[in-house]
Amino acid sequence: MTRLRHSIYIYMCALVLLTSCSVSYSFTGTSIDYDRINSIQLDKVANRAPYGWAPMEAMFNTKLQDKYANQTRLKIVKRNGDLHVAGEITGYDQYNKGVSAEGYSAQVQLKITVNIRFENPVKNIQWERQFTATTQYNSTQQLSAVQERLVGEMIDDLTDQIFNATVSDW
Numbered sequence: 001m002t003r004l005r006h007s008i009y010i011y012m013c014a015l016v017l018l019t020s021c022s023v024s025y026s027f028t029g030t031s032i033d034y035d036r037i038n039s040i041q042l043d044k045v046a047n048r049a050p051y052g053w054a055p056m057e058a059m060f061n062t063k064l065q066d067k068y069a070n071q072t073r074l075k076i077v078k079r080n081g082d083l084h085v086a087g088e089i090t091g092y093d094q095y096n097k098g099v100s101a102e103g104y105s106a107q108v109q110l111k112i113t114v115n116i117r118f119e120n121p122v123k124n125i126q127w128e129r130q131f132t133a134t135t136q137y138n139s140t141q142q143l144s145a146v147q148e149r150l151v152g153e154m155i156d157d158l159t160d161q162i163f164n165a166t167v168s169d170w
Contacts, residue, residue: 042064049091
């Protein structure tokens with residue numbers, strides 16, 4: 001009889017512990033209070049870099065919108081969003097990264113810089129930051145041959161950085 005009571009007691013304690021604890025997982029890492037924040041205004045990020053590649057602006061804007069659409073439940077609106085992201089591409093530069101034994105450039109570094117302004121009136125947060133992504137390519141290659149792939153990789157990196165800075169706890 002005491003063994004039965006002891007087993008029931010252990011079972012009841014385990015049941016209480018299991019039902020009183022809750023675990024929350026977020027695979028995107030977002031920390032959005034969807035009861036208070038329902039929409040985001042993503043202004044077009046214009047290419048204001050002195051030198052640039054024409055498709056870069058459209059690629060960046062599409063990727064940024066896709067990031068919020070696919071990884072949050074926020075509605076993307078044209079104005080008066082609960083969150084607001086605006087900015088411009090301010091730099092698209094390439095420079096020699098490494099020199100070969102013969103004294104010629106061996107690696108070229110490609111760099112994109114984006115200036116972003118963010119507002120979250122619900123949490124009274126407002127900031128302006130620069131985000132940068134870089135990649136390298138072999139100087140024996142023409143930029144035009146690798147540009148689309150490299151710019152795509154850097155845009156992926158930049159949109160991840162912006163997304164994490166605006167809606168993640170990281």
